[in-house]
Structure formats: C-alpha cells, structure tokens
Amino acid sequence: MCLPWNTARNAWEVLNIISKEKLERLYKKYESRKYVHPDPLEFLYAYDDLNDREIAGLTASSLAYGRVAQILKSVSYVLDIMGPSPHAFLQNASRAFLRERFEGFRYRFAGGDNLAAMLSGAKQVIEQHGSLYECFLRGLKKNDETILPALSFFASELTRKENPGHLVPLPERGSACKRMNLFLRWMVRTDAVDPGGWEEISPSKLIVPLDVHMHKICFKLGLTARKQANMRTALEITSAFKKLAPDDPVRYDFALTRLGIRDDADPNDLFNL
Template identity: 35%
Template sequence: MNASELKEFLDEKVILYNNPNFIETDPIQIPHRFETKEDIEIAAFLTATIAWGNRKMIINNASKMMTLMGNSPYDFVMNHNEHQLEELNGFVHRTFNSVDFQTFIIGLKNIYTNHNGLEAVFASTEKTMQENISEFKRLFFEIPHSNRTTKHISDPLQGSAAKRINMFLRWMVRQDNCGVDFGIWKSISPSKLSCPLDVHSGNVARKLNLLTRKQNDAKALSELDTNLKSLDQNDPVKYDFALFGLGVFEGF
C-alpha cells in the first residue's frame, strides 16, 4: 500500500484500539485506579517498570505492588519507614525482586524531594526525550543502590529502545480524549515521544515497511519514530495502539 493508504489503515486501527475497552486487558488499568497526579504517575512508573512477560502476570504483580504500598503510592514513597520497606520483602516479578522494589521506592523519594518530581525530570526542552531518559536514570540512581537494580531502567544512549519507559511516557503525556492515556504532563509535547518498541510492534512495523532494522534497539526506534512522524508529526506514538493491536489481537 502507498503512504496515504498506510496512514488511512493505521488511523483506523488507532480508533479501533485507542478506547476504554483497551484498558481491560492492559497494565495501564493499574494507574487508572488513582485520581491524584502523583499517585497516577508513581503507579504508572512502577507498573511500566515490570511490564514484560505475560500481561495477566504483569497486572497481578503491579496490583500487589499497590497493595503493599497501602494503595497510596505517593504517600508511601514520601513517608515510608524502614519497617514498611521490609514489608516489601518477598515481592518478585521475574527478575525484579524486593531489593529492586525497595530501591525504586527510595529512588522515587529522591526524585520528588530533590528534583521536583517525575514530570520535571523529563521536561527539559534542551534535550531530546531519549536524552532526558538517560539523565533520569542518572538522577534516579544517585542514591545507594545495588548494581543489579540499574538494569531495570534502560538507557537509550547505551543503545536500548527503552520500551517500558517510553510506554510510561506515552501514558503520562498523550491526551487522547479517549480515556486511555492520561495526558497529565502538560509541559511535554506528544511530538517528542517515541514508540514503545517491542516484539509485537516491531514485527508489525517491519511487515508494513515502517522499520527495516532487525534488532529492536535505539537505532530501530529512531527509524520507526521518523516514519511514524511522517504519518503524524504532532502525535506519532498514537500508532503504538495500531502496531500493538495488530500484533497482539490480530496476529498480523
């Protein structure tokens, strides 16, 4: 299909999947349980952090995280004590364990206490969003931490597609008016976002000639972003719904 046909095809798929029904089977349902900005963004960040593997398992374990924080994630981050951190012992999602969870709680407190919160760290207009992600990782691990925990935040400047954190940013920044993405970060333009590139979206993108690179890495993400921006320069990551939906729900 030509460029206009491809855009029409993908726009139809965006409409099909970018609606509240999408939430029922997606990890984004976890932050949708909350109403205040800080609760939403912390729930979203932690959920996105463990968003690999079986989706049902992701949702179950993210729900456990919220329960362990008393379903008040911001209050827990800012006011936890040592005993409450110890109560996180035993949590595990694949390779993300209780040590990682405890470190993330302390890292988040540092971000809110010393760097004006999650949105402020990502909102630098002088850098690309991928550079902001790299800087976020540096700031997040200013605290004492185990080297093993650093692998749970990807660094695009080290060649990663950073799928999970780009998904988190989509959730926070895109205002889709459809009740899925939150759009609560007003200081960042959706045009700066990158597609959360994973096996499903990558395979579909290659079949549609939106991506030629075989690896799902930072170079592939740059290529995909360029091609998606040619379809919609203001909101390129809306096509994540189309690529993901075609791959997961339609076996495209």
C-alpha cells in the first residue's frame, strides 16, 4: 500500500497534522457494520449472550492472521462445529472430545491439537472463574495504566494446563499480542462496530492491536520510530493515540485498518476528510 505522507519528525508534529478532527471524521465515516466485512469481528454479531460472544471472539481473534478469506473460512468452520451456543458446547466437551471434533482442522501454523488445547484452556478458565470475563477482571488492578498485567494473567490461565502454541501469545515474551488485543477491543469497546459486553473494563486501558499493516501506518505517521511490531512498539503507539483520545486510545483502530483491507477505502481519506 502506498501511503500519501512522509515520516514526520516526531509524534507532536504528526498530532498537529493528523488532527483529532480528521481522525474523528474518519471514525464517523467507517463506524458502520457495512464496513466490517471482511473481518472476523463479523462473527460476534450472531451472539447476544455474552458467554457465547466471548468464546466466539476468542476463537475468531486467535485465527486472525494471514489471508482474510482463509481466516473467515477457518473461523466459520470452527464456530459451525460449536453450534449456536459455544458456551454450551464447551460445557459438554471433554479434552478428548475436543481433540476428536477438531482432528481435521488445519489453518497455517495451527492444527486441531492447538485449537483443542485453546478451547480446553478456555473451558478450564470458565470452570474456575465463572467466565472469561471474570478471569480477566481478576488480573486487572484499578491503578493499572493498561490492560497488560491482566492480559498476562489471562494468557497464563488459558495455558496453565494446556499448550495451544501461538494461538495464545504470552506478553512476557515481548509479543505485541495483536490478536488478543483485537479480542479485547471487540469485548471492551461498544459502538456501531465493536459489540462490547465487558463493561467493567475501561477502554482507556486498551492497547492498540498492532500488526504489520497498523505498524506501517503508524511508522509512516511518525507515531513510532521502532522497526519491530512488538509490545514495546504497541505501547508507544497507544501512548501517542492517548494524546488525542485519552479515554479511548483504540478508538481509531477500526477506521485506520479499513484503509488497507478494503478496496473501497482510500488512504487519502486521512487527509482529505
């Protein structure tokens, strides 16, 4: 993707050029479900029950890498097996049953064993804490500046007795945890696009879901000079966005990522709106 701007000298210069007003116009233009497809977020809209939505969200976000057509195909395959209530499916599923049901699953680096391990870990978390939400809340302290400590706790609980491999990244290893931060954006924020449900977590603590595309945009904007899309970079970019939206630094993530994944979205919109 060819972006229409040069790298600025520092974040303050960028924040003067890319004003809050322009980002707000971009947000309002793309804040609509008609711009969601193709995005695994679309699967969450089928679940009104929060217990089902969080399991569907964990599943969809864990597979959100690679070519989008294959992401949607793989997520659809898994959710179809779990049926109308992923929560009820897990309640009645043993570890052996999960391995059997997903034996034929394969998506890039993830096989059926990885997927079964993640879902088994989710079931164990639900049995111990009551829900994925309650587990995450137990790791979150009131004075935490970001959700990072809670994310570390959540990931450790999901992997306590299971090894889902890369499907559940561990923040302490330096990963940007893009897919997990994407899941949290979906579950914490509530607007026309993000369905929310985890209401006791403040959006102000969220971290930008940083992938190659988002890193490229933010690097060219001068919001970071770091070359690696890791957790340190994600926190630096989040801090820059907090200068514009302190209560919701991930507010513009959906709109900005439309500029690279949809044919009907123009990167020049960031300047021309």
